[in-house]
Amino acid sequence: MNIQYMKITDKREAILQATMQLITEHGFHATPMSMVAKQAGVAAGTIYHYFSSKEELINKLYAELKQKMGAALLQNDAGSSNIRERFFRFYRNLYTHFIQHPDEFGFLEQYANSPYISQASKEENQQFYKPVVDFLLQGMEMGVLRGMEQELITALVYGHVVSVAKLQLSGQLEITDTRLQQAIQSCWDSVKIN
Amino acid sequence: MNIQYMKITDKREAILQATMQLITEHGFHATPMSMVAKQAGVAAGTIYHYFSSKEELINKLYAELKQKMGAALLQNDAGSSNIRERFFRFYRNLYTHFIQHPDEFGFLEQYANSPYISQASKEENQQFYKPVVDFLLQGMEMGVLRGMEQELITALVYGHVVSVAKLQLSGQLEITDTRLQQAIQSCWDSVKIN
DNA sequence: ACGCATAGAATGAATATTCAATACAAAAAA
DNA sequence: TTTTTTGTATTGAATATTCATTCTATGCGT
Numbered sequence A, B: 001m002n003i004q005y006m007k008i009t010d011k012r013e014a015i016l017q018a019t020m021q022l023i024t025e026h027g028f029h030a031t032p033m034s035m036v037a038k039q040a041g042v043a044a045g046t047i048y049h050y051f052s053s054k055e056e057l058i059n060k061l062y063a064e065l066k067q068k069m070g071a072a073l074l075q076n077d078a079g080s081s082n083i084r085e086r087f088f089r090f091y092r093n094l095y096t097h098f099i100q101h102p103d104e105f106g107f108l109e110q111y112a113n114s115p116y117i118s119q120a121s122k123e124e125n126q127q128f129y130k131p132v133v134d135f136l137l138q139g140m141e142m143g144v145l146r147g148m149e150q151e152l153i154t155a156l157v158y159g160h161v162v163s164v165a166k167l168q169l170s171g172q173l174e175i176t177d178t179r180l181q182q183a184i185q186s187c188w189d190s191v192k193i194n
Numbered sequence C: 001a002c003g004c005a006t007a008g009a010a011t012g013a014a015t016a017t018t019c020a021a022t023a024c025a026a027a028a029a030a
Numbered sequence D: 001t002t003t004t005t006t007g008t009a010t011t012g013a014a015t016a017t018t019c020a021t022t023c024t025a026t027g028c029g030t
Helices: A003-024 A033-041 A042-051 A054-073 A085-101 A100-113 A119-141 A150-170 A176-190 B003-024 B031-040 B044-050 B054-074 B083-100 B102-112 B118-141 B150-170 B177-191
Strands: none
Touching: A003 A033, A003 A042, A003 A054, A003 A100, A033 A042, A054 A085, A054 A100, A054 A119, A085 A100, A085 A119, A085 A150, A085 A176, A100 A150, A119 A150, A150 A176, A150 B150, A150 B177, A176 B150, A176 B177, B003 B031, B003 B044, B003 B054, B003 B102, B031 B044, B054 B083, B054 B102, B054 B118, B083 B102, B083 B118, B083 B150, B083 B177, B102 B150, B118 B150, B150 B177
């Protein structure tokens, strides 16, 4: 925690943030390291002091963003036994996180749909979801949620939030609070037991 | 329809198919034109006889695949007034098309999530959905489907199919017919009026 | 003075695109 | 039927650019 360490963190963070912004805007292939350096306000060589390669830089960034997302997801979780309430909370948390951090969202979506990085790297970071997965399983045991494979319900709910966030962020449809409420209800209806 | 024309079509198709396969496997940035040429069995220069640039090649490919998808979506549509039946049919059509053409699916997903190509190019090809959009609007008018913005319901349903297809294609979860039925029911429950 | 941090030019490998030369198929002429 | 002509299709080497990465020199805090 000394000053030296702070500085390190500063530049490292600047590099990560520049990478995120540029990749969101231009895509993987179109963001050269030189551009990252410029935007981060460092020399190209400096990047290689913190990351051994472009690939490692991108993987590290992915891991950090996934972790941040996991944290945002769990905010203000009452931990009550009301499955529906918690479900709405989690949905809103994730949606709000995406809207408040569009760069992170853009990067994560590109990463998830790109063969640029190994499948293994993608799976390594699923751990951050665990509390929510547990929550979903609990909902099933309590007979509130449908008995589905964990992979299926996770993918469906996550995909739902992503779809709504994309509408808002792309400007295709303004997601008012009413519409968001409607969307969450729709998602809930797709997993709850009737 | 003379021999000359057939030949043109042949090479053009070979180039498009090679592009699709390679991009699905390696991503946009990692598929050089030289690799496309090799896989298509033509010289690099030949590609430029049919497409003015890599970007145009990719855009043309996207347009073709989107059109194919639109056609697959509408197959065997009875056009009956039973909204639920038609909904299940459309869902299954789309899902089956994705599973039967994983390369096309992979390319479309990458394209949709990449800033590589302009937003305009993406929107131009939304026309192929029109019959299904009309169907959804009809379902709302009949009081069977919830009153939602067209953009919202479209995105939600499409995203649902995509999520399930990804599970199957990534090998994360084998989608048996039972699970598919369950998934479609879940999607239906998210848009129908209770 | 020591050692990590930073700079930025240099390097070497790729890459998209161009271009001049060649093959080819169909029509025209002989 | 043969020969010539014509325009398109195809090739693949050459070009000019771009990029990830390396390396040597310099800065700077302790």
